[in-house]
Amino acid sequence: MIELLDILLLLFLVICAVAAISMRDLLSSTIVLGSYSLFMAVVWTRLNAVDVAFTEASVGAGITTMLMLAALSRTKRFEFLYRKKGQQEDPNKETNPLLKNWKRKRFSVTKVSGLIVVLLTGAILIYGTMDMPDFGDPNSPSYTHVATMYIERGQPEVNVPNLVTAVLASYRGYDTLGETIVIFTAGIGVILMLRKRKKT
Amino acid sequence: MSEHIVIKRVSNFIIPFIQLFSLYVIAHGDISPGGGFQGGVIFGASIILYVIAFGMKDGRTRISEILTDFMNSIGVLLFAGIGLACVIMGGAYLEYTKLAGSAGEGHGSHAEHALHLAGHLGIYGIEIGIGIVVASVMITIFFETANTQDDD
Known part of the structure; x- marks a missing residue:
């Protein structure tokens, strides 16, 4: 039963991480990162690392979110997106924030190379855990x-x-x-x- | 954001409790989870909540630039000063039990008690120092990073 809780918590972590990078609204993205830290704090508590959990909850969920919000007040709220035709435009000028016509560019060299680097690093890390x-x-x-x-x-x-x-x-x-x-x-x-x- | 009456009232009500909790966390760092770092972060967060609810200008009248700048250094100096005090009392750097001085010499329950007390107070001192540094640095970072155009 308690293993189910662990699996659920880790699943929530993955969901939060994916949601944080796939959101267009950077404010919501920041809040989701805060909830990621909160789930992480629960995971630390499950591992009996209460001090680490406390730090994660206060620093990760609390102060980091606030500092990100402060940084966000210096930039713009919405991510830079591409219209369906392909040219870049800035959604922050748009009055309607629902962004129906806005889309991310599907493929680009930076995205594909980033994915390769992430997959490679992940594979090396998983290989490393086998010796643990x-x-x-x-x-x-x-x-x-x-x-x-x-x-x-x-x-x-x-x-x-x-x-x-x-x-x-x-x-x-x-x-x-x-x-x-x-x-x-x-x-x-x-x-x-x-x-x-x-x-x- | 300053005209939101609900945010203002709720933060007015909750900020004293957050600050009390942060002091509790710092003071109980040696017997429960937490310590100077976590307590300092929570204290800094309470001030930042105040600034978010009431605006930059009001926040700066409550906690001035000079105060946070001083507190930055005072925390580190408190930590390093306790270490130095241990050296002056004849021990190694950060050897807290040497703070007991002549009361800790010899045997018996009195000397032992003095040593325990000195160790405790030394750790309290550095926890308070860490708390001061962390709280003031968090407040400073928030004030300097956040956009001040609304208030100028």
């Missing part, structure tokens, strides 16, 4: 390296009930400092590039 240990295998390398040490010594050494926080804040403290500085740098970069300066 079984799901939850206690002898897999990720469980035998430092994970056992964290689980055994994390509680007495760091004395923090949430083991993920213990690893992030103490054992991997430098990593977390680096991540914080990356976010800080992103903020500084946005201020330097996009802020309107007063003319002096």
Whole structure:
């Protein structure tokens, strides 16, 4: 029964992904991407990765959607489309947003080459998963390296009930400092590039 | 968007709860899922919701450019400063238990308690630092990316 839930969730993920790229309205596309992240958060919860699920829900579904909307306010709402005759036109000028006469170009070199690259990458990734240990295998390398040490010594050494926080804040403290500085740098970069300066 | 009365009322009602939840997430990072990063993101999102409902100008009067710029740096300095404080107290960088100082020396329950408290407070401190950085950077990115033509 619970496997059925997993299959349904993964199916929803695929549906959301396909819907997001096939929509003409970029605003709806952004919202669908947000729901993709929400389903992904449920999948993480099913895998018992609650911290990751929390991050996915707040960052992927929450803030990314908002930042995309902010970026969308700088561009136009509708995707650049082609009329049936073949010439390019801009649907943002159209008053009727239903876009009955608008169509995407069926085939183009960029689309076909993109499809080939995606299929190739997917095939390589699937080939790569064949060498991976079984799901939850206690002898897999990720469980035998430092994970056992964290689980055994994390509680007495760091004395923090949430083991993920213990690893992030103490054992991997430098990593977390680096991540914080990356976010800080992103903020500084946005201020330097996009802020309107007063003319002096 | 500023004339939508329903959006305004609902966000007025819900924003305090979102902010309270974000502070809860930051403060309980060590005993439950979440932490500084997630809490900071949620706090930033609450401010962005306010800006979406009430407009850029009103948003900037609530949370000014200077404030977010300062908070950007203060968060990183808090994180790095706690690490440096550990060095000054004679430990390694980010070795929180050294923050206990002389109270953590020797044996017995008193010293042990002091060490635990120092470790806890150190982790609290860096979580708060991360939260401040993330919240202010998210607010900054939203303010700088969103189109300001409506308000100018």
